[in-house]
Structures are given as C-alpha cells and as structure tokens.
Amino acid sequence: MALPDMYRPLFDDAQVRPGLLRRRSPLRWGAHPPGVIPLTAAEPDFPGPPVVTDAVMSAVADGYFPYASPTESGELREVFSDVTETRYGIGNHPDRVVPAPGTAAALWGVVRLLCGKGDECIVLDPVDLLFGQAVDAAGARPVHCPVDKSTGCLDPDRLASLITPRTALICLCNPHNPLGTVFPAAVLRAVAETAGAHRIPILSDEVWNEIVYPPAAHVSPASLDTENGPRVYTVTGLSKTFALPGLRMGFVITPTRREADALRLTFQRLGATYSMSPFTQAGALAALRHGWPWKDAFLEHLQKVRDYCVDRLNAIPGMTCSRPEGTYVLFPDVSATGMNSRAMADFLLSRARVAVVPGTPEWFGPAAEGNVRISYATSLGVMEEALDRIARAVEERVTGGPAPLQATGTR
Incomplete structure (x- = not known):
C-alpha cells in the first residue's frame, strides 16, 4: 500500500539535528564531542510519531503529575x-x-x-x-x-x-x-x-x-x-x-x-x-x-538506508557485511583489516571521528570478536558522511595511500 506523502519528509536529512540530539540523546550524540558521528546506541535520530507527542502533551497539560497505579492498566x-x-x-x-x-x-x-x-x-x-x-x-x-x-x-x-x-x-x-x-x-x-x-x-x-x-x-x-x-x-x-x-x-x-x-x-x-x-x-x-502509518514510512526509509550501507561497507577493503533481514543495526566483520573489534572501534573514533560499538564479550558475547556494530537509524545523509569517513580511514590504513572521498554533506 502506498504511503501518504506526509510521512516521507519525517526521515529526511533536515530531521536529524545534532545540536538538539547532543542535549536530548545522552547515550548516542551526547556521549561524544561535536564532530563525531555516533552510530552506537540502537535508537533513532528522528522524533517518534506525532500522535504520541500529542497524547503525552495532552496528558500533562493540566500540570498534574500523579503516581501511576501498578494494577490499573x-x-x-x-x-x-x-x-x-x-x-x-x-x-x-x-x-x-x-x-x-x-x-x-x-x-x-x-x-x-x-x-x-x-x-x-x-x-x-x-x-x-x-x-x-x-x-x-x-x-x-x-x-x-x-x-x-x-x-x-x-x-x-x-x-x-x-x-x-x-x-x-x-x-x-x-x-x-x-x-x-x-x-x-x-x-x-x-x-x-x-x-x-x-x-x-x-x-x-x-x-x-x-x-x-x-x-x-x-x-x-x-x-x-x-x-x-x-x-x-x-x-x-x-x-x-x-x-x-x-x-x-x-x-x-x-x-x-x-x-x-x-x-x-x-x-x-x-x-x-x-x-x-x-x-x-x-x-x-x-x-x-x-502510529502504524508512521511505522510503515519509517521501515521504508530504513530499508533504503540499509541497502546503501551494506553496499558501501562491502566495498571497503577488509570489511564484509551481511544484509540484515530485520533490525536497524549492521554487524560487519572487520577481522581481515588486521584489527580486532576494540582496536577497530578505537581506530574509527580517533581517525574517522565515527563511533561504533565493538564486538567485545561484554557487549555481545564471546563469538562477537572480529565484528563491530553500526546503528543506521538516521538519515541517508548522515550515513553517507559516516561511511565516507570510515572508507577513507580504513583504506588509508590497509592500502597505505589516501582514498578519494565521495561528495558529502557537512555535519
């Protein structure tokens, strides 16, 4: 079923506001200084359905904040x-x-x-x-x-x-x-x-x-x-x-x-x-x-970003990435770069200014070693810039020479 056009702009580049997110998202944007693109916590960079915002605002409009009953739901x-x-x-x-x-x-x-x-x-x-x-x-x-x-x-x-x-x-x-x-x-x-x-x-x-x-x-x-x-x-x-x-x-x-x-x-x-x-x-x-029409539009957006990201990651020397059937996280194998999970996460943060989650036992168990996790619940423009940075940093390290960047936005 075709989605109403009103929902598609909810996920464009303009909806991702780093300044606001650094104040409102302490586990993602707020955890890093300006200039770092955080692809860490599996939380979207977009506001949720407007109907939810309206309902919550209506619920607090009278200024009364009572306890909730643990049984009356x-x-x-x-x-x-x-x-x-x-x-x-x-x-x-x-x-x-x-x-x-x-x-x-x-x-x-x-x-x-x-x-x-x-x-x-x-x-x-x-x-x-x-x-x-x-x-x-x-x-x-x-x-x-x-x-x-x-x-x-x-x-x-x-x-x-x-x-x-x-x-x-x-x-x-x-x-x-x-x-x-x-x-x-x-x-x-x-x-x-x-x-x-x-x-x-x-x-x-x-x-x-x-x-x-x-x-x-x-x-x-x-x-x-x-x-x-x-x-x-x-x-x-x-x-x-x-x-x-x-x-x-x-x-x-x-x-x-x-x-x-x-x-x-x-x-x-x-x-x-x-x-x-x-x-x-x-x-x-x-x-x-x-909220279901909003969800459908969100999923349509995510699928486009997923396909772009998987193709870009598989083009980076030393990285391989499967195409996920669900979620909005990727788990590329980085072992062929010669770096383990922690080293790769540290390298990307310092050289590419992109934060990812290392595949270490405390995050995902013993078998996660050799991978990093990337959340792509953001705009296509943010992911383009993040992957340009990752590609340049990794290719320079693996090949020993600079890699040309694709055109990017500025964030």
Missing part, C-alpha cells in the same frame, strides 16, 4: 492484546499481558521469575548484552549457543545438545540483535518442540518484530502449533517500532493468567511496576492505536 492491556493477536498471531487474553517499564526490565523480570542460583540459561552467541546481565543478576549461568555470524543460522540440534538437568530457560532474540537475522518458522518450531519435550520455558525477545524487511517475515514461537506446547514468554515493546526508547514501555505475553500474576508479583518486588507513568501509558495507547 486494563485499557492498555486490552489494546496491546488486540494488536498482538492481529499482527503477530498470538491468541491471548488481556489478563496474560503484563506491561513493564521497557523491554530491558521485562527481560530481567522474566529471568528473575524463572531462574535462580545454580540454574543454567541457554543464550545465543553473539547476542545483545541484556540477556547475560539478566542471567548473571539472577545468579544463574549463561550457556552460549552459537549463531553463525556469516549466515545468521541457528542450529536447533546444537541448541538441544546444550540442555542439561540444570537448564531452566532458553532465551531467543528474534529478529536477532546484532546479526539482523529473522529466524524461519522451521527453526523456531524445532526449538519450541525441544523446549516443550524437556519442559523448559522459552523467553523470546521480539522487540524488533516490526522492523523486518520484505520478503522476510517475523514469526513468534508463541504463535506456532507444536506437539509439546512449550511455555513461551514473549517480550516486546515500543522502542524500536516507534522510535520511543525513552518512553520505557514494554510488554510480556505470558503463557497463562497464573504465570502473569506471578510475573506481576516479581515486578512489584523489583519495584518496577511503579515506573510506568500515566504519561507513558497515554503515549503507548496513541502509538498502538494510531
């Missing part, structure tokens, strides 16, 4: 439940939906509910650092299941071989951060069958489920009919879909109402339920009801 749970069934095929009831102050808090809450000291949790490798942090905080031990970095393939048999009597949880990330893989239904079904047969619950982080590029299609394990019927805790949120990371709005879809009640109690003990302000909930409702 019925309308939000009902709306999210409808979206989940319609868009993701997960048949559920609002009583199975547990709102959380962000997907990070949701992951921590589920792990804390299901795992304890001495337990083992299977986590993908590489994968986002939040899984390891949550497992460590619960006193459990992460068991790494490799994902092929060049193809993004996950071997269900390899995962099954890691199960022991101490395995308490299988953690999935789909779409996968940082590889951008969207796991096919056959792989997810095999993992789900294994989990069900061993009576091991699955934690499925699906916060990127709307950032998927055709022809890839996201499938949630909770939507699959499987013989063994595993218990699946599905985590998602609004941060990636609608460029709203600071709104801190996440959701967990639990297997049953009883398990939802247990998770709510866990959140209460962690003090997390009181972090969802009435203004957060007003913004979330506006996004879930009216």
Whole structure:
C-alpha cells in the first residue's frame, strides 16, 4: 500500500539535528564531542510519531503529575492484546499481558521469575548484552549457543545438545540483535518442540518484530502449533517500532493468567511496576492505536538506508557485511583489516571521528570478536558522511595511500 506523502519528509536529512540530539540523546550524540558521528546506541535520530507527542502533551497539560497505579492498566492491556493477536498471531487474553517499564526490565523480570542460583540459561552467541546481565543478576549461568555470524543460522540440534538437568530457560532474540537475522518458522518450531519435550520455558525477545524487511517475515514461537506446547514468554515493546526508547514501555505475553500474576508479583518486588507513568501509558495507547502509518514510512526509509550501507561497507577493503533481514543495526566483520573489534572501534573514533560499538564479550558475547556494530537509524545523509569517513580511514590504513572521498554533506 502506498504511503501518504506526509510521512516521507519525517526521515529526511533536515530531521536529524545534532545540536538538539547532543542535549536530548545522552547515550548516542551526547556521549561524544561535536564532530563525531555516533552510530552506537540502537535508537533513532528522528522524533517518534506525532500522535504520541500529542497524547503525552495532552496528558500533562493540566500540570498534574500523579503516581501511576501498578494494577490499573486494563485499557492498555486490552489494546496491546488486540494488536498482538492481529499482527503477530498470538491468541491471548488481556489478563496474560503484563506491561513493564521497557523491554530491558521485562527481560530481567522474566529471568528473575524463572531462574535462580545454580540454574543454567541457554543464550545465543553473539547476542545483545541484556540477556547475560539478566542471567548473571539472577545468579544463574549463561550457556552460549552459537549463531553463525556469516549466515545468521541457528542450529536447533546444537541448541538441544546444550540442555542439561540444570537448564531452566532458553532465551531467543528474534529478529536477532546484532546479526539482523529473522529466524524461519522451521527453526523456531524445532526449538519450541525441544523446549516443550524437556519442559523448559522459552523467553523470546521480539522487540524488533516490526522492523523486518520484505520478503522476510517475523514469526513468534508463541504463535506456532507444536506437539509439546512449550511455555513461551514473549517480550516486546515500543522502542524500536516507534522510535520511543525513552518512553520505557514494554510488554510480556505470558503463557497463562497464573504465570502473569506471578510475573506481576516479581515486578512489584523489583519495584518496577511503579515506573510506568500515566504519561507513558497515554503515549503507548496513541502509538498502538494510531502510529502504524508512521511505522510503515519509517521501515521504508530504513530499508533504503540499509541497502546503501551494506553496499558501501562491502566495498571497503577488509570489511564484509551481511544484509540484515530485520533490525536497524549492521554487524560487519572487520577481522581481515588486521584489527580486532576494540582496536577497530578505537581506530574509527580517533581517525574517522565515527563511533561504533565493538564486538567485545561484554557487549555481545564471546563469538562477537572480529565484528563491530553500526546503528543506521538516521538519515541517508548522515550515513553517507559516516561511511565516507570510515572508507577513507580504513583504506588509508590497509592500502597505505589516501582514498578519494565521495561528495558529502557537512555535519
């Protein structure tokens, strides 16, 4: 379906305002001095849907800032439940939906509910650092299941071989951060069958489920009919879909109402339920009801930027980059340059004035070495300039001579 023209200008170069972002984005632009292009935190450089801004402003217009009730979120749970069934095929009831102050808090809450000291949790490798942090905080031990970095393939048999009597949880990330893989239904079904047969619950982080590029299609394990019927805790949120990371709005879809009640109690003990302000909930409702045309335009923009970036990175000596099926991060292999992940990140910051995330164990696990992560949720002009800088710096180092720059803008 054609997108209204009103949405396309929301993602042009003029919408990225470095001066404002340095004040408002402390984990990305604000973390570096002027002149550095930050491609680090997976947060967009664009304002979120205008309908969300309007809803939040309306909610604070009277100047009254009350506490939020940890239990009175019925309308939000009902709306999210409808979206989940319609868009993701997960048949559920609002009583199975547990709102959380962000997907990070949701992951921590589920792990804390299901795992304890001495337990083992299977986590993908590489994968986002939040899984390891949550497992460590619960006193459990992460068991790494490799994902092929060049193809993004996950071997269900390899995962099954890691199960022991101490395995308490299988953690999935789909779409996968940082590889951008969207796991096919056959792989997810095999993992789900294994989990069900061993009576091991699955934690499925699906916060990127709307950032998927055709022809890839996201499938949630909770939507699959499987013989063994595993218990699946599905985590998602609004941060990636609608460029709203600071709104801190996440959701967990639990297997049953009883398990939802247990998770709510866990959140209460962690003090997390009181972090969802009435203004957060007003913004979330506006996004879930009216934000989808904005999301469609955002995805159209991201696909164009993705294709440009992948082609440019693969033209740089010593770098190879797969084309992600989902997310808005890239994970190029830089090992052929002769630099490891940390050295490359330091080199790009000092020589190219571009900040990236190194593929070190503390960020993405042991298997991430040799790669760096690049977020491209910005304008095409910003990425053109960033990749011109990267190409020039790397080519000079690898070839020993200067490389010509393409025409760039100034930022």
